[in-house]
Every structure is written in structure tokens, then in C-alpha cells.
Amino acid sequence: MDTLTGTLLAICVAAVLLLVAYKKGFLTNTGILASFISAVIIAYCGNFWWFAAYMLFPMMAFAATFTKIKKKKAMGLQEGKAGERGHMNILGVGLIPTIVSVVYFIDDGGASPYLTVAFLAAIAVSVADTTSSEIGVFDKDVWMITTLKKTEPGINGGISRLGLVSSAITSLVFAILSYALVFHCLDWRILIVWVCGMVGNLLDSVVGAVWENKGRISKYGNNIVTALSGAVIGFLLCLIVN
Template identity: 35%
Template sequence: MFAFSIVLGLIILFIVSQILKVFDLKGSLAALVVGLIIVFFGSLQWLILLLIFAVVSHFATKAMFDMKKARKLQEGEHGERSTSNVLYAGIIGLAIACINFAHTLLNSAPFGYFELFAISFSVINSDTFASELGVVDKNVYMITTFKRTTPGVNGGVSLTGEAAAFFGALIIGVSYSILAFGTLRIVPIVFVTGMGFLGCQIDSILGALFENEGKMSKGQVNFFSAFVSVVVSALVLL
């Protein structure tokens, strides 16, 4: 009955995502599959965190959308995300969920897989908030040279963008703490938020060095920035 309720809920969310244009059709199907894997290989709390990420990142994407569209900085035609967005954003979380499931089957000692899962999405959410909300700031500097550059360019940072990046990571940090412990715990919030914000800076550096040169795609930059943050976090937790 529980499994049926989860599947039904995800199907409803799939329909809602199409109505609100959160994803294109293939992106919604990919998100549905990701959600199913996350909830059964992780837990319901993992799925809730994933949904929080999807909702708040969509709000950031739709913020000031007309202005971003006029500057050709918008995501998709109406702010919708594609399959590649879903996979690059969720592939590390999926891997962590699978490792968690295998760990459970082996009855091994508990490890902070949910925290690593949260950190992977803290990075992506931090980057989304930075790129979607930071474009309003005209004082943008290239992270590798600190020279003035154009708003919206890969690797460009601003005070508004950095504040938005921190807030995006903080949302996931606070959500993780509530879902994992039922209350606000400073250390987990600081850790998840800090590693998410760090990953966003790595994303900007990779964007400046490789994405602008056509050597990496936006999705690949997202993946590697989240991967580095998760690996560093895992070493800390060990």
C-alpha cells in the first residue's frame, strides 16, 4: 500500500510538473524515474528533500523570467528543464542512494549517506540560485581573474549572485536538518550549506576555465562540482 501511494504521488507530481512547465515531457519522465529510485533505495525523507529542491529551484528559475528571456538567459522556452538537466543534477544523488541501499543489504555500520545526498543537491541548488538570481547584478567579475565581465557569463560572480548561492545552499541545509533530525541542528546545517556553497564556487571556476572554452557542457560542470563536494564531504565524515 505504501509503495502504491508513493507511485501514485509521483505520477500526480509528473502531471503537475507538465502543467507548470517545470520540465519538458522527457525531463518529467526522467524526474519520475529518479524519484522512484530515490524513494526505494533511500527513503521517503530523501524524496521529500528532492522535491524541495525541485520546487525552490523552479521558483528561482521563474523569478524575473521576462527579463532573463529578453536577455536570452532563460532556461528553456518557459523555464522548463530537460532530461539532461535532470540526469546531471540527479546522477550523483542516484549513485548515493544505490550505495546506501547496498550498504543496508550488507547490514554494515551506518554512514551519512543522506547527508551526502543533501550536499549533492545543495551544490546544484546553490548554483541554480546564483545563476538565476545573480543576473540582476550588473557588477559581475570573472572568478578566475576578478576582471569585470558580462552578467550571465559562465564563471561570472557578483555580490547578489553569491548571496543567492548561499541562500540556495542554506535552504537544502535547513531542510536536511529537519528531515534527518526533526529539528534545527547547527553543525549539519553549516556543513551541508558550506559544502553546497563551496561546490558552487567550483562550478564557477570550471565554467570559466572549461565551459567557456567549449571543453565541458553546463551539465558536466554541474556534475563535477557536485562530485568534488561530495567526495570531500565523504572524507570529512570518515
């Protein structure tokens, strides 16, 4: 599939998906705009299959977000007013994958497999983090990652068995599906994507406990830092092991 065809197809698919997201109240108006821009850049600078892999994230994220949304609202732990995401949420999870796609375009495929794994690893971090946060709030047993002392569900830096298990499962599912979409095969590098997702998720909790709770970084900044970490670790692991 050539670049123009892939980009036009991605625009059509993105428009349909974002229309559904708008109708369902999954995204704010600015969130839709930010999502569309990042999706088009990724489709053009990467290819249609990069775009398809990127689209797996919102599908999995919204599934986790709207799981028992009424209970989350009753607990005061929902995203936004009713689970919707805005442009800052999209920036937090989409900035690094978008930048990696631009680097891939500029590099003209010179480091193709490494940058592709870095791209998927960055998204895997967001998948693991979102699932851990959205599902983990239902676990009453939560520990602060830096002290291992009991804490409240939903607090920055809190980890739970339910959150860790759910994030491990969803990041593995994402790793398999996204890798198959982009590489059209399955091999050992799927494990790199999965491991990066889990490591980035734990790092998100550490950053949340150490800096976010003290107001030194926003949750969006935390998302960007940990996604970048996942991308860098994924790139280096792929480079070393290959």
C-alpha cells in the first residue's frame, strides 16, 4: 500500500472511529482534534499499519475506562466528568508515538525494526498504565509503590494485584495484535513490547508517588515521560538483542 493510499484510508477510518467516539461521549471536541492530527501524522510518517496499531490503544483504553463507569463515578475516580478524554490526555499518550513516527520518516527506514518496536513499546506503556488505573481502582488492597504501605485506591503511585494482572494481560494482548499488524508476523520481539509496557507502567507509579503527588509534574507529563522511557528501552533492547 503506497503512502497516499494508506494515509487517505487512515483518514477515513479515523473519521468514522472519532465520530463514534464523539457520539458515545468518549472524547471532548479538543480530544477529537488532537486524536485526528496524531493519527494522520502517524499514518503518513509511518504507514497505515502503524496507524492501525495506534488505534488499538483507544479501543482498549475506552473498554477499560467505561468498565463499571457508574461505580467509578460514585467513587469519584472517573476520568473527566463521565470518563471522557480531552486533548491533554491525547497529548500525554500520543506525543511520543507521533514523534517516533516522524523520526522513522526522517530516517527513511534506516533503523526500521528498532524504531517500530520503540513505537509499539511507547503505546504499550499507555495501554498498561490505563488498564492498571481503570481496573485497579476496584481492588481494595492497594500499596504505595515506594513504601509498600497500604493506601487508597486511585492515588498516584498506588499498585494493586488486580491492576498489575489486568495491565499484564492487556499489554500482552496489545503487543501480540500490534506486532502482527505492523510486522505481519509474530516473533520474540513481541516480548520486548510487552516488557516495556509493564516497566513503563511501574515507572508511571514511581513518578506518580515521587513527583506527581507533590505537584512537581502533571499526570500528562508523567504519561509523556514514561511513554518516552518505554520507547527508549524498547529501541535499546531491540538493538542489543538483535
